[in-house]
Amino acid sequence: MKSFIPLVLLTGLTVAFPSAFAHNDDYHNNKDCLSDADATRVTNNWLGIFSGNPGLINTTLSKDVTVYDALINNGNLSAIATNREDYYKFVIKFTYPEEGVIKNAKYTLEGGGLMFHTCDKIAMRYIGHAESTGKFSAPAGTPITVAVNQLLSVNKKKEINIAWSEYDLFTMLKQVGVIQNPWGGP
Incomplete structure (x- = not known):
């Protein structure tokens, strides 16, 4: 069942953002495609x-x-950002200890490699x-784990030009103490 959930969530991204999967005529030449x-x-x-x-980011x-x-x-x-500079400010604000709500972050592909690509996605x-x-009600040092579904679009320079993210928001907000489990228990 666990391996089925990521598939459903990734499918949900394709439904939510169908234009993300539209064929781009600029990629007619294979040398421009992602290897x-x-x-x-x-x-x-x-x-x-x-x-x-x-x-x-740069x-x-x-x-x-x-x-x-x-x-x-x-x-x-x-959108939360429409250029590199704004995204840099966003990343620093949320993911680095001086400013952020989390520290000691480490992100890895689920199962050691749940990633696939097309020519430009x-x-x-x-x-x-x-x-x-400790910036929310969870004490400093409380472990936080979050699962993320990500869709990235790349240009011919193989730089990310559009990024879509979907998180297991309920679980993360519960871990940092923003919300309590409405059904009781941890």
Whole structure:
């Protein structure tokens, strides 16, 4: 059942953002398509941004990147950032100890490699492990684990130009103490 859930969630992303899977005529030449090595590099860099290396934003994202994040927007489909600089500020605010709500973050592909790609899209499911900084009601050091479904669109330079994220928001908000389990128990 657990392996079925990521498939359902990734399918949900395709329904929520059908234009993300539309064929792009600019990619008619195979040399412009992602290779397996390109997709792995982009994926590792994306995860690295949140695991202690925000400088990867400058080499992994296009200058005019647009980022949609269901966690921050509570399901609203408006973008949280429309360029590298704004996304850098967002990442620093939420994921680095000086400013952030979490620390010691480490993100890895679920099951050691749940990622697949097309010519210009990468879909993945990854797991984040971190600790609370105590900025919510959970005490500092409280373990935080979140599962994320991610869809990335890349340009011909193999930079991310659009990113869509969907999180297990209920579980994460429960872990940091923002909400309590309405059914009782932990």
